[in-house]
Amino acid sequence: MIVLPSKIEQPVFLIIAGPNGSGKSSVYADADLEMEGRSVWIVNPDLLAARISKVEAKPLLEANLTAVQRIELWLEASINVHKTIGVETVLSTGKYRRLVETAKSLGFALWFLYVVLDSPERSIERIKLRVAKGGHPVPDEKVRQRYQRSLEQFPWFLEQADKAWIWDNSGATPKTIGEKADGIIELDVDALDVVAEAVRSIATE
Secondary structure, three states, rough: OOOOOOOOOOEEEEEEEOOOOOHHHHHHHHHOOOOOHHOOEEEEEEHHHHHHHHHHHHHHHHHHHHHHHHHHHHHHHHHHHOOOEEOOOOOOOOOOOHHHHHHHHHOOOEHHHHHHHHOHHHHHHHHHHHHHHHOOOOOOOHHHHHHHHHHHHHHHHHHHHHHHEEEEEEOOEEEEEEEEEEOOEEEEOOOOOHHHHHHHHOOOO
């Protein structure tokens, strides 16, 4: 006889997003948001690409493309079997919109953690510090373009999210400047203008 649990855990699709250099990984690691006691496998494109480049002896550009392809397959497979999964992304395109819609149609909750800096120039500064410690570089112009595109995508994902946390990592320590729960978005009065504008765009749709 198969005994079913009294409460079936709702699967979660967790998206950790923000412009290049915003500190997504470190903010998430310190945020103590471990999915209400559940462990979550977070797919990190940068780490995977670096691993592919090293182990499979591929140029970094080719490794990046391979990493993106594999990540999309892993995410789709996890969602199709109702397995909680997370991904880290710059969110400079809407490529994850389809996966969000699929996940929600299959009963997933969308949890969204967005980390932002006050300007693309600060992103460039942070990336240079990261490179000095052995991290991967990103061309300045790409950083500027992705910063803007990420903020353009941000409102759609925030609106879709069941839970969301918005972090400003511009200073010495990151701080929460907004949260969403039960359909209500709460934003600090001193939240960055770019974030406030994005939230207002949802309210006026």
